[in-house]
Amino acid sequence: MDTGAMGAREEILGRIRAAVKGAPDVEIPRDYRTSVTVADPVGLFAERLDDYRAIVHVVPAADVDAKVAELTEGKRMVVPGERAWTRDELAAADGVVTGCAIAIAETGTIVLDTRQGERAQTLLPDYHLCLVRADQIVGGVPDAVARLDPARPLTWISGPSATSDIELNRVEGVHGPRTLEVIIST
């Protein structure tokens, strides 16, 4: 760091200290739901995903393999961890199949933490098939935040990519996977 940069740091910190001098401290009230309990996490999660126009299947654990085989038949799927993939290969693939780190019922959100694959692998293919175990579904956002490790890069996914930039018409799929399909195993 050069001295100019050092100067900026000290100057900004000095301005802040002068600006807040004598200002009172503030207590943070946490009267909101710090944990969210939902009666039927699987049902709610599925419903919320459906609201985002993701495709959802609720399948008994024993049938998951068959379901995956059925959904990916004839598709060139990226399976992270299987081998290394070049970006061109990823972009040319038909889809990617992953698990997840955690899922949130109230918001219909899936969180990936790179143990399911590098970020590019779940981004470049046009189709994302995500497997979620029922016991990975928590009630609300606070429950998820508490269980996630910020040291890993996280990707929170709530439905397929979308834009409303053209006259506020929702268009699914701009740059991310245009189709999100989720298998919830119970």
Next chain:
Amino acid sequence: MSGTFLGMPGGFPANAAVAVQDSQLRYNLRKATHTIRGKRVKAVEELPDWMELRAAGKAIKDHTLRHLDRYLLQMEEAVTRAGGTVHWARDAAEANRIVTDLVKATGEREVVKVKSMATQEIGLNEHLAAEGITAYETDLAELIVQLGEDFPSHFLVPAIHRNRSEIREIFLGKMAEWGRPAPPDLTDDPPALADAARLHLRERFLASKVAVSGGNFMIAETGTLVVLESEGNGRMCLTLPETLISVVGIEKLLPTWRDLEVFLQLLPRSSTAERMNPYTSTWTGSAEGQDFHLVLLDNGRTGVLADEVGRQALRCIRCSACLNVCPVYERTGGHAYGSVYPGPIGAILTPLLRGFDTELDASLPYASSLCGACFDACPVAIDIPEVLVDLRAKVPHGRVERAGMKVAGWVLNNEVRLAKAQRLATRFRKLVPKRLPGPLSAWTDTRDLPDIPEESFRDWWERTRRSERSGRPRNEGGRGVSEER
């Protein structure tokens, strides 16, 4: 401050007058703001603890601002520990120089960008261009704005002032200059337009070595950056390039990872009225081997922090809820505010950040009827009317204010005359003065629009008079034109 908007002539009233005469703009804005407004109420009402989240959000921000020095140092340490590099920028010029040097050090001449108000505020793209570096915007709306060579007009839907046929024209005419051309048979169907953007940008994402982003939040405790988005261009920029440079205002800090549980509920529901936005990325330092640089930007923020009334503006999480409920914004659009920060928050943040040196900035505190709808909508409870009133007292333009009030009083005190004026203005525009002088001319220009409830005018007028008499700002928890309650 940025030179981006310096070409904007006149004050807010003059800009507003031009804007309200543009019926396409007005139509788009109305449709947009009303659509989001209705949806937002639903998204907010769905949460039983919205008010508690709002109270927590406000307090977390205030607490952070009170100890901003400490938390910034904590952030710096955590980012550095995680393999990132932290830079400090006193002003726009310093930030631009830091970013330019970082880009040059990579040997690259092109960068991809994910929408960032901080980089717009400092005029980074223009600065990079002057240094021979091309910055490619990758948000669909920003792409439309960049290709169309104009300015964003809304935080979330910056191209809200463009309709689909204009967008088609822009894509057909301009995409080829910037990269992969639009398909010649492109229609104005929104999915077709989105697909053209996908193809146009995909090549660029795969080829780019350097990305520049902003950030919605920074977590001091862990050194984590947080970016919320919808399209996936953010993920592309944050993930694919070898070097990532994030320019983030110092007020974006949150103390702990846990605090995200509040803001990841407040922001998506207030802004796009969704339970959650499609994509949120978080990363800490150098992620997956990327070279990561964080530029902490002051550029006037410490000055705002020193303003006891105005400092609450630094709580802003740029959700744009206040824009969508604002009757003035709905009619004038974002450009009239002459800054990257339009709408009610812009009316306070712009003069707070850069003072009253120009006629435009001095007139901004008047770009409001003080109806209070913005305060009600704000997820971090920024009392925008309170700050506006405080700023009005500070503007060295007392005479302009009095002239404005006089004119407004003449119209508003007489309902018969008002009704007549409205009709006249519609049919015989020439017979009435085109623009009333003074800061309230924006109102007179829009008075022929039928859907401002009269109550809000009277409300406003009463409040203004009361506060003039008592010398105190109105602050009885505004009710206004918002039809949400």
